[in-house]
Structures are given as C-alpha cells and as structure tokens.
Amino acid sequence: MKITIIGLGLIGGSIAKTLSGSKDHQILAFDTNQSSISNALENQSIQESLESLDDLKRIEYEDSLVIIATPPSVTTDILKSLEFLFNSSVTITDTTSTKSSLNKILQKFNFPENIIFSHPVAGSHLSGEINSIDDLFKGKSTILSYHDSAASLHVNRVMSLWTELGSKVSVLDAELHDQIFAYSSHLPHVAAYALLNTLKGLDQDDLALFSGGGLGEFLRLASSSPEMWTDIFSMNEKNISSAINDLVQSLNILQDKIENDPKSLQDFLSELKAFKESKF
Amino acid sequence: MKITIIGLGLIGGSIAKTLSGSKDHQILAFDTNQSSISNALENQSIQESLESLDDLKRIEYEDSLVIIATPPSVTTDILKSLEFLFNSSVTITDTTSTKSSLNKILQKFNFPENIIFSHPVAGSHLSGEINSIDDLFKGKSTILSYHDSAASLHVNRVMSLWTELGSKVSVLDAELHDQIFAYSSHLPHVAAYALLNTLKGLDQDDLALFSGGGLGEFLRLASSSPEMWTDIFSMNEKNISSAINDLVQSLNILQDKIENDPKSLQDFLSELKAFKESKF
Numbered sequence: 060m061k062i063t064i065i066g067l068g069l070i071g072g073s074i075a076k077t078l079s080g081s082k083d084h085q086i087l088a089f090d091t092n093q094s095s096i097s098n099a100l101e102n103q104s105i106q107e108s109l110e111s112l113d114d115l116k117r118i119e120y121e122d123s124l125v126i127i128a129t130p131p132s133v134t135t136d137i138l139k140s141l142e143f144l145f146n147s148s149v150t151i152t153d154t155t156s157t158k159s160s161l162n163k164i165l166q167k168f169n170f171p172e173n174i175i176f177s178h179p180v181a182g183s184h185l186s187g188e189i190n191s192i193d194d195l196f197k198g199k200s201t202i203l204s205y206h207d208s209a210a211s212l213h214v215n216r217v218m219s220l221w222t223e224l225g226s227k228v229s230v231l232d233a234e235l236h237d238q239i240f241a242y243s244s245h246l247p248h249v250a251a252y253a254l255l256n257t258l259k260g261l262d263q264d265d266l267a268l269f270s271g272g273g274l275g276e277f278l279r280l281a282s283s284s285p286e287m288w289t290d291i292f293s294m295n296e297k298n299i300s301s302a303i304n305d306l307v308q309s310l311n312i313l314q315d316k317i318e319n320d321p322k323s324l325q326d327f328l329s330e331l332k333a334f335k336e337s338k339f
Numbered sequence: 340m341k342i343t344i345i346g347l348g349l350i351g352g353s354i355a356k357t358l359s360g361s362k363d364h365q366i367l368a369f370d371t372n373q374s375s376i377s378n379a380l381e382n383q384s385i386q387e388s389l390e391s392l393d394d395l396k397r398i399e400y401e402d403s404l405v406i407i408a409t410p411p412s413v414t415t416d417i418l419k420s421l422e423f424l425f426n427s428s429v430t431i432t433d434t435t436s437t438k439s440s441l442n443k444i445l446q447k448f449n450f451p452e453n454i455i456f457s458h459p460v461a462g463s464h465l466s467g468e469i470n471s472i473d474d475l476f477k478g479k480s481t482i483l484s485y486h487d488s489a490a491s492l493h494v495n496r497v498m499s500l501w502t503e504l505g506s507k508v509s510v511l512d513a514e515l516h517d518q519i520f521a522y523s524s525h526l527p528h529v530a531a532y533a534l535l536n537t538l539k540g541l542d543q544d545d546l547a548l549f550s551g552g553g554l555g556e557f558l559r560l561a562s563s564s565p566e567m568w569t570d571i572f573s574m575n576e577k578n579i580s581s582a583i584n585d586l587v588q589s590l591n592i593l594q595d596k597i598e599n600d601p602k603s604l605q606d607f608l609s610e611l612k613a614f615k616e617s618k619f
Contacts, residue, residue, distance in 0.1 A: 180551045200548045229548055242541050243549045247557050249597075250530050253589035255611045258618075260585060261522050266618045268480045268509055269523045271460045277527050277557070281615050285608035293601045303594045305540060307587050309533035314583045317529075321573045328565035331535045335561050338538075338546050 061123035062220075063115065064088045064105070065137055067095040069183060070154045071128030072191025075104040077224050080193065089114075095188035104191075112140060120149055124216055126177075127153040131290035138164055138174075145171035150213040152177045152220070156240060157294040158204050158233035170206040175217040176233065178202045179226060180244070184282035197225035204233040241298030246306060248288060249299065251280035341403035342500075343395065344368045344385070345417055347375040349463060350434045351408030352471025355384040357504050360473065369394075375468035384471075392420060400429055404496055406457075407433040411570040418444055418454075425451035430493040432457045432500070436520060437574040438484050438513035450486040455497040456513065458482045459506060460524070464562035477505035484513040521578035526586060528568060529579065531560035 062078065064071040067090040078084050079102075089109040090096050099105040109115070115125065125144065127137050134155050141151060151174045153161065158176050165174055181199040183190060201221040205214060221228050231239070254277050258266060292299055316324040342358065344351045347370040358364050359382075369389040370376050379385040389395070395405065405424065407417050414435050421431060431454045433441065438456050445454055461479040463470060481501040485494060501508050511519070534557050538546060572579055596604040 180549065182551065202549070227548070229545070231549075239541070239543055239546075239549050242538055242543075243546055243554050244551050246537065247534060247554050249590065249593055250534060250557070252608060252611050253586055253593055254527060254530060255615055256589040256592065256607075257526065257582065257585045258522055259611070259614050260589075261519070263519055265509070266519075266523055268507070269460065269482070269511075269519050270619070271462065271524050274523050274527050275619075277530070278615055278619055281608075281612055285605050285612055288608055289601055289605040292597045292604065296597055300594055300598055302537065303590050303597075305537045306533055307590055309536040309540075310529065310583050310587055310590075312536065313529055313533055314580055317572045317576055317583075318580055321569055324572060325565050325569040327536075328532060328561075328568055331532050331539070332561055332565055334539050335535055335558055339550070339555075339558055 060216075061085045061087065061120065063109065063120070063123065063125045065112065065125065065127045066090060066129035066133070067092070067099055067105070067188045068128065068130075069186045069188070069191055070179065070181075070195070071126065072099060072104065072188035073193070073195035074126060074128065074154075074224065075099055076102070076191055076193040077196065079104040081223070090188075092188075098188050112137070115141070115149075116143060122148045124150045124152070124220065126220075127151070130287055131155045131157055131294050135160055135164060142168070144173070146173060149173060150175065150216045152217045154179055156180075156244065157237055157291055159237045160294050162204075162233040165206060170208040172208055172210040173213045174205070175209055175213050176204040177217060177221065178204070178236065178240075179221065179224075181226075182283075184279060186284050186287075194225065196221065199226055201226035201228050202236060203228060203230045204236050205230075237295050238298050241295055241302045242305075245291060245295060245299050246302040248280050248283070249292070249303060250306065251277045252288075255281050340496075341365045341367065341400065343389065343400070343403065343405045345392065345405065345407045346370060346409035346413070347372070347379055347385070347468045348408065348410075349466045349468070349471050350459065350461075350475070351406065352379060352384065352468035353473065353475035354406060354408065354434075354504065355379055356382070356471055356473040357476065359384040361503070370468075372468075378468050392417070395421070395429075396423060402428045404430045404432070404500065406500075407431070410567055411435045411437055411574050415440055415444060422448070424453070426453060429453060430455065430496045432497045434459055436460075436524065437517055437571055439517045440574050442484075442513040445486060450488040452488055452490040453493045454485070455489055455493050456484040457497060457501065458484070458516065458520075459501065459504075461506075462563075464559060466564050466567075474505065476501065479506055481506035481508050482516060483508060483510045484516050485510075517575050518578050521575055521582045522585075525571060525575060525579050526582040528560050528563070529572070529583060530586065531557045532568075535561050 067088045086105045087107045088105045096108045127134050179201045181195050347368045366385045367387045368385045376388045459481045461475050
C-alpha cells in the first residue's frame with residue numbers, strides 16, 4: 060500500500076522506520092523541515108518526499124492511506140486542507156491525543172466515511188525525526204475513534220496499520236476519549252507542572268540532593284515539549300479543568316486525613332494501593 | 340568497628356549486606372521478626388543477633404555504632420529506650436525520613452553529643468530484609484542532621500558509615516530537613532495518591548489501556564507501604580499541609596491559564612521546563 064505521512068517528527072518518523080522493514084508498502088512523506096526529510100531518505104525509511112500537499116491530488120493516490128502526524132494544533136488545519144480527499148478511496152487518519160476539535164470538523168462535513176482517528180498511546184520526552192525508533196508502538200495501546208458512518212474498508216485499513224506497527228487496538232467514542240484521557244494522561248502532566256511550580260517557589264538550591272525516586276518520576280513528565288502540551292491542554296480545556304477540580308478535591312481529602320485522622324489515612328492509602336493493583 | 344542494626348528491613352538489611360563485604364566490621368542485629376534474622380545469619384550479612392535491646396548495656400559495646408532502622412513511628416520509641424546510651428562512647432544514628440519528632444526527644448535530653456540523625460534518600464517500593472540489596476545506597480544522597488553540641492568523633496563516625504556505603508553525604512538542620520522533604524519527597528507521594536483517588540472516581544474499567552507513560556510514572560509512587568507513608572505523612576503533618584496548599588495554588592494557576600490564556604500557558608510551561616533542567 061502507498062502510505063503518505065504528513066509530519067515527520069517522532070511519531071511520523073517512527074511509523075516510517077517501523078513500516079520500512081516491510082516490502083509491502085511504498086512510504087512517502089511531507090514535512091516543512093527539510094532535514095527531517097533528508098534524514099529519512101538517507102535512512103531509507105521513506106522512498107519519496109512530497110513538494111506540497113497538493114501532490115495528493117494526483118490520481119495514483121487512490122486506495123492509499125494518509126497519516127497526519129503533526130502537532131495537535133496543526134492537525135486541525137491539515138485535516139481541513141485535505142477536504143478534496145473527503146469521501147474518496149484514500150483513508151485518512153491522525154495520531155493526536157485529543158479528538159473533540161477534530162470531530163467538530165467531521166461534523167461540519169457530515170462525517171466523511173474515510174476518516175478514522177488514531178491515538179497511539181506512545182511517545183517520549185524526546186521529539187523529532189532524529190529521535191524516531193522502529194519499535195515505538197510495539198506492545199503499546201492505540202485508540203481508534205470513528206463515526207457510525209465510517210466505511211469498514213477504511214476502519215480495517217487503519218486497524219491493520221496499527222496492528223502491523225505492533226499496537227493493541229481498541230475503539231472509543233471521540234468525546235469519551237477526550238474525557239478519559241483528560242484524567243489518565245493529561246492530568247498527570249498538569250500535576251507534574253504544578254509540582255515543579257511549587258518546588259520553584261521553595262527557592263532551594265540543592266533540590267537534586269533532596270529528591271528521592273519519587274520526585275524523579277514526576278520530573279520526567281515535564282521534559283516534553285511545552286508547545287505540544289500547550290496544544291493538548293488548550294484543545295481539551297473543559298475536560299482537563301474538571302479533572303483538576305477533582306484532583307484538588309482529592310488533595311483536600313488527603314490533607315484532612317493527614318491533619319486529623321491517621322487511622323483513616325492508612326485505610327485510605329491501603330484502598331488506593333489495592334485499586335492500583337487491580338487496575339494496572 | 341562493632342555495628343548494631345536495630346530493625347532488619349529493607350534499609351537495615353541493605354546496610355548489613357553492603358558492610359558485610361568488609362572485614363573491618365562486626366555486624367549485629369535486633370529484629371522482632373525472626374525470619375529476617377535467620378535470613379541475615381544464613382547470608383552471613385550479620386554475625387550475631389541480639390535477644391533484646393538490653394544486650395546493648397554490656398560493656399563491650401563501647402566505641403561502637405548503633406543504627407536504628409525501624410519504621411518512623413517506632414524509631415521515636417526505640418530512641419527513647421536507648422536513654423542509657425545517651426552521652427556515652429556509643430554513636431547512635433537512624434535512617435528515617437522525618438526528623439522534627441526525633442529532634443524533640445533530643446531537646447528533652449538537652450541534645451546528647453552522641454546522636455547524629457541520618458536520612459539515606461534511597462528505597463524501593465519493595466520492603467523487608469528479603470528485598471535488601473548490597474548497593475542500595477551507592478551514588479544516593481544521605482542527609483545528616485545534628486545539633487551544635489554533637490561531638491565531632493560521633494559526626495565523623497556516621498559520615499564514614501555512609502561514605503563507606505557509597506552515599507554522597509550532606510548536612511541539614513533537622514527542622515529545615517523536614518520542610519524541604521515535605522516538598523521534594525512527601526508531596527509527590529501525596530499527589531500520586533490524590534491522582535489515584537481521582538482515577539478511582541472515574542469508574543472506568545479499561546484504565547490500563549488508556550494510560551501512557553505519564554500515568555505509569557505516578558503509579559509506582561503509590562506502590563510503597565501504606566503503613567510507612569501514614570507514619571511519614573503524620574510525623575511531618577504541618578509541613579506537608581503547607582506543601583499541599585502550595586500545590587493546590589499551582590494547580591489553580593495552571594487551570595486559569597489553560598482556560599483563559601494559551602500564550603501565557605506556553606511561556607509558563609517553558610519556564611518550568613527550564614527550571615527543571617537547571618536544578619536536576
């Protein structure tokens with residue numbers, strides 16, 4: 060199959076590297092960063108680069124797959140610019156971690172049958188094609204979101220893609236996707252940034268000496284790209300705001316138990332440990 | 340030197356295992372858990388076990404070192420019960436991560452010159468002698484806290500101990516120790532438990548599928564012993580309560596920026612990333 064990757068960063072580059080091992084695919088890419096394209100051509104992870112997205116209008120792209128792997132805020136614009144492919148034989152998917160704003164575009168176009176959203180739950184605090192690897196998705200979860208009107212041909216094509224990349228595929232409604240990920244992924248990052256801000260306020264030079272494993276776990280979360288997280292936080296604003304309210308409420312419960320009730324505190328921590336062990 | 344370890348858990352057991360490689364020491368231990376003692380005798384990480392703490396009254400313990408490596412709440416009682424050794428030639432140290440309540444005991448006894456507190460910033464979510472290892476303290480930070488009246492002989496003895504165990508040793512006033520660790524170590528654990536409680540409220544079966552690296556980092560923090568963390572939280576209650584207030588304030592700042600000001604949000608996240616990179 061002909062596969063076109065728009066945006067050759069960590070995610071797009073890793074898709075290309077992983078698929079390039081198979082002879083079944085012809086991989087093309089578009090990126091405004093010319094060094095990412097040069098790298099990928101040199102590594103033979105892609106066969107060809109596109110000059111512009113208009114190249115996708117050429118007839119030989121029929122029955123192919125287009126993967127938008129750009130930052131979240133750019134993805135909405137790219138999706139809109141591919142209007143000429145809506146309801147064609149070309150399957151369109153993406154890789155971003157928020158879906159509601161993309162879903163609004165689909166709604167405006169009455170849910171084209173060839174658009175299937177993807178969210179590979181994989182990443183790194185490193186970014187760019189230069190850091191891409193050929194097993195980024197192996198064993199990781201990938202969530203698909205699509206409307207009832209999506210054609211099974213296109214759904215199957217996107218499922219096959221992620222299965223070939225080594226992912227475990229599951230399906231979630233776009234709105235529910237954003238609600239759940241606000242809690243399971245975005246909130247831990249908010250908490251890490253909030254903790255860093257709290258430590259910054261402490262004005263203490265030797266923090267590295269006084270931080271055990273606990274703090275280190277948190278800090279890695281704040282190593283990712285501020286641009287990307289600004290996009291994600293802003294595009295899932297309402298759900299994240301609710302999640303922050305719930306986290307503050309849980310902090311208040313803990314604070315009350317720490318101050319007033321050590322016995323009930325220990326029961327509470329034991330229940331949370333049991334919950335963790337039952338779910339993860 | 341003769342070294343007596345009171346409490347042969349993860350920390351005490353790891354001290355014994357690490358020191359047993361050297362022929363310079365005779366290592367004795369006391370623990371109410373007989374299987375920990377049997378294990379350690381079998382591994383030859385200790386040479387002898389004590390029947391009771393009263394054994395320490397025997398004359399040949401002069402010029403020796405006693406390490407209290409029990410859980411925080413027990414440590415205060417053990418320290419009090421060693422009153423017969425205060426201001427003797429026996430050096431006394433501990434391994435707990437809160438110091439203010441121990442310091443109150445010292446104050447009551449007018450700061451005996453032979454008590455030097457230790458906090459090795461090392462651990463594991465596993466506990467018990469069975470999980471002890473011979474390089475737990477290697478490359479890790481250990482903080483000493485002692486009063487001006489401490490004799491240099493005893494300070495040096497405890498410094499030598501941690502240096503031999505592979506730690507980087509630094510010194511901090513006991514009250515300041517508890518203030519800083521409330522933020523750098525205890526607060527991340529509070530936040531992890533609060534996040535788990537928030538996720539529990541979500542009532543979602545497939546959380547493991549929807550959690551990326553971000554959540555996993557947090558979850559490991561809540562794997563430790565609820566008993567130990569109840570002790571630590573309760574013994575450093577006032578400082579942790581202030582730290583929780585500061586964290587809630589930082590969460591509110593982030594929430595406001597996410598809802599109202601994406602541009603200032605990106606600057607804020609960039610500053611926090613830069614702070615992290617300058618300090619850790």
